[in-house]
Amino acid sequence: MMTDEEKELISTRLGLAALLIIMIASFLVWELYPALTSILSMAMVALPRQARLRLCMPLPWVLAAQTAVVTVLHTLGILVGAYDLVWWWDILTHMMATSVIAVAANLVITVRGRNATPRALPVKYVPLVSLGLVIVLGMVWEVAEFSADVFLGQMTQYSLNDTAVDLSVDILGGALVAVVIPPYLERLEEDYGICEVSTSSAR
């Protein structure tokens, strides 16, 4: 029976391998945008594992798997033009990405909220705060796309409808997580996100 950590490690490695293949393919056809995106995506796929090891915040292994899947879909979509060919590709990747970010946001805000002063942030507010963060991050993403279009001559925002639908799907993904996550947050251990100081480093 595999542990969650083993499943996370396998998901991470499979995701990195797939992104590596996409990166190589991108360079072979000299498409630099998907190549660069695959490199950034590798960093994102590695984040859940790093959160477990360095921040003492083990995330659900499904999150690592979903991060790998959505980054592969996104990068592959750019390379093969799926965003232009398949009308729901953008919606799918937005929804998956924001749900991953929303879960991570909930956990990070829970940990930060526990250390707030003068009193800890009540857990019941965490999903709402996370939803707000997801909305803001969605806005930041759209501003980044708009900036790429204006300053780099890209074509990442096709229309007002495309932008509005992307933002709407972001909110939907964040809202769905906000609805289902509270029981998970209530069951988080008290020392979640708190790393023990090793005695050797204390000296």
Next chain:
Amino acid sequence: MRKVILNVVIPLLFLISSLASFIQYEGGNIYWPAAGLWALALAVTTPRCLASAPVPAAAAGLMLLAPHLVAIIDVSAATDVQFVLLPAVTFLLAYLTLSFRNIGAHDLLPALSALLSTAFIGVSALAFYYLDRIAGTSFIPTNEAFMLHITAGLIGAFIMYLVFYAGLRMGARA
């Protein structure tokens, strides 16, 4: 006298300025009345709480009146004032809303206020977009207009967050 100012003048100023926000100028900011609606909700439901936060409440009230004060001199400048002040107004409204909820995490208030105000701006932009789709209006005619509002909201909220965060740190040191 101080009690009169806190308990009467500030909530009254807030109420009047929130109602005044519904007075629109030609080419005026469509999100300004939405912020005014938020302020009106606070003025009606939590007038005593406004007295407990006199500085941000008075600041928000004066900002909501600012376009009308500017319009006395130059009507065309009123819309520019609305555009510039909207993120600041929404940040202050978010700050007041959250501080009245007594969430306890005072050190997180500036960040939470920035989040709430930015989310309000994003959601209000979407609301007007869907209103256009359903009712055939043209509040948001282009993607550029949509993105300009969102970009301004993000930048303004970030600036307000820095100001309040700096104030919080200075207050902690004192």
